Amino acid sequence: DTAVSQTPKYLVTQMGNDKSIKCEQNLGHDTMYWYKQDSKKFLKIMFSYNNKELIINETVPNRFSPKSPDKAHLNLHINSLELGDSAVYFCASSQVQNEQFFGPGTRLTVL
Amino acid sequence: AQSVTQLGSHVSVSEGALVLLRCNYSSSVPPYLFWYVQYPNQGLQLLLKYTTGATLVKGINGFEAEFKKSETSFHLTKPSAHMSDAAEYFCAVSEEQAGTALIFGKGTTLSVSS
Numbered sequence: 239d240t241a242v243s244q245t246p247k248y249l250v251t252q253m254g255n256d257k258s259i260k261c262e263q264n265l266g267h268d269t270m271y272w273y274k275q276d277s278k279k280f281l282k283i284m285f286s287y288n289n290k291e292l293i294i295n296e297t298v299p300n301r302f303s304p305k306s307p308d309k310a311h312l313n314l315h316i317n318s319l320e321l322g323d324s325a326v327y328f329c330a331s332s333q334v335q336n337e338q339f340f341g342p343g344t345r346l347t348v349l
Numbered sequence: 350a351q352s353v354t355q356l357g358s359h360v361s362v363s364e365g366a367l368v369l370l371r372c373n374y375s376s377s378v379p380p381y382l383f384w385y386v387q388y389p390n391q392g393l394q395l396l397l398k399y400t401t402g403a404t405l406v407k408g409i410n411g412f413e414a415e416f417k418k419s420e421t422s423f424h425l426t427k428p429s430a431h432m433s434d435a436a437e438y439f440c441a442v443s444e445e446q447a448g449t450a451l452i453f454g455k456g457t458t459l460s461v462s463s
Contacts, residue, residue, distance in 0.1 A: 242392075269448040279387075279437060283450035294450055328392060335400045336381050336443045338451055340392040 242341035250347045259314045259344045261329030270312040275326040324348045351376045355454035368427040372440030380442045382423040387437040435461045
């Protein structure tokens with residue numbers, strides 16, 4: 239039983255394409271997040287949603303658009319992909335004391 | 350603004366030796382503190398956390414950490430390293446308010462030699 243799952247695990251695409259990453263959690267948590275891990279393994283928050291409402295929107299290009307159809311799902315859509323978007327994207331969820339549970343990550347490679 | 354500093358981007362120990370990974374934070378209010386471990390090509394797994402109460406916190410896999418407010422530190426230790434401990438370790442801080450982001454340090458790569 240995977241607590242936080244992401245699809246796909248790997249995503250290889252050309253510059254200029256549009257792609258989506260899906261995230262689902264079965265923990266019953268109210269809050270979900272997207273983090274980006276760069277090539278130096280630095281992790282930074284991108285977005286968070288609480289009960290389908292956007293609460294954190296860091297300085298991220300507006301090519302990135304999160305969507306939360308329900309509180310168990312948080313998807314990330316990226317338009318006009320650029321080389322610099324290559325990274326590992328992690329979804330996470332939390333409920334109490336801000337303890338966050340992370341998904342396995344999606345490695346995005348833009349060629 | 351909160352920030353986290355992990356001293357030493359790479360720590361090498363021998364199997365059976367003490368593991369000490371350093372983490373200092375800056376925060377205007379007492380934060381929540383976390384240590385996560387990341388094995389190659391995997392997600393992050395929580396090792397331990399400090400929220401309130403006892404300042405010495407025990408986690409999984411024999412790790413523990415001590416919150417020292419006067420030193421703004423939350424160093425991670427393990428008495429005896431195991432080969433399986435080789436991984437990337439991240440210290441993180443957050444505000445108490447639910448749903449706030451984790452602010453991560455840059456990580457420390459732990460290598461364990463036999």
